[in-house]
């Protein structure tokens with residue numbers, strides 16, 4: 204069993220600072236998610252649009268927003284339909300490396316636990332810096348998904364269990 208020692212959500216990791224917090228999101232946050240993804244400094248296999256996000260809300264996916272001094276700086280969601288999978292996890296590039304991603308991931312883990320599941324998965328582009336982020340957050344490599352995005356790019360599958 205893995206020991207995970209991460210900051211509490213709503214509580215603040217040292218670098219995120221006292222004016223950073225996480226709240227559950229609503230559909231009104233959809234335009235914010237679309238904008239934040241454009242500002243995270245990465246290129247993506249899938250860009251978000253309102254239609255896709257509405258569909259995920261309809262399916263019961265739980266979204267969270269990170270705010271710093273009242274302004275949205277990141278978001279993430281978790282799909283707990285059958286198994287739990289972390290989605291998106293996005294931080295505005297101006298606010299990177301301050302522990303906000305870590306805080307969002309901790310929130311997704313807590314939400315998954317609350318729903319009675321004991322494992323959270325995350326798929327990321329293989330050989331990307333996102334793998335380091337997952338490793339630092341207690342995830343271990345669980346496998347690969349060849350040509351995950353249909354353009355020759357493989358994904359690596361990461362899991363955390365408790």
Ligand SMILES: CC(C)(COP(=O)(O)OP(=O)(O)OC[C@H]1O[C@@H](n2cnc3c(N)ncnc32)[C@H](O)[C@@H]1OP(=O)(O)O)[C@@H](O)C(=O)NCCC(=O)NCCS
Nearest residue numbers: 243291292293294299300301302303304305332335336339
């Ligand atoms: C990945 C992402 C969510 C990280 O957010 P963040 O708020 O900057 O991350 P944190 O500050 O919580 O970082 C925690 C640790 O992860 C690691 N890490 C984070 N970003 C990293 C990077 N680009 N390269 C290497 N390690 C990284 C570091 O070890 C970091 O701790 P340190 O700063 O003390 O070294 C953010 O870069 C992002 O929005 N990426 C684009 C969206 C995405 O790829 N989502 C999928 C993520 S699984």
